[in-house]
Amino acid sequence: MGDFANRVFEVVRQIPCGKVSTYGQVARLVGAPRSARYVGYALRANPAPGMDPASIPCHRVVFKDGRLASGFAFGGEGEQRSMLEAEGVGFDAQGNVRMDEFLWNGHPECEGDVPIGPPPDFDWAAELGE
Secondary structure (H helix, E strand, O other): OHHHHHHHHHHHHOOOOOOOEHHHHHHHHHHOOOOOHHHHHHHHOOOOOOOOOOOOHHHHEEOOOOEEEEEEEOOOHHHHHHHHHHHHOOOOOOOOOOOHHOOOOOOOOOOOOOOOOOOOOOOHOOOOOO
């Protein structure tokens, strides 16, 4: 695999169980914001698809409106939805992922109580001297 595909696989490995990402989001996270289509090409060559911790869970990557890949490469049509449902991902009446609820925030999951941002009472104006 090339460098681009390896960067895609590394980002996809970080998508937590029960969440989804979009092709565009993955492209931005690998530093190639206009390369969503190439993310799809890289994922079609995924050497380790699946749900176990050592896999590259490409089933967690969907279109920005929550649509699933029409020809999911690893198991055929319907397999991507089955895998996402098994992880607790919900769908709307049209069969799209409910993105407002299940879209990954793009941050790696933290171990323990490591904060991702400032506490709710953080005073930005005081901190910035405004």
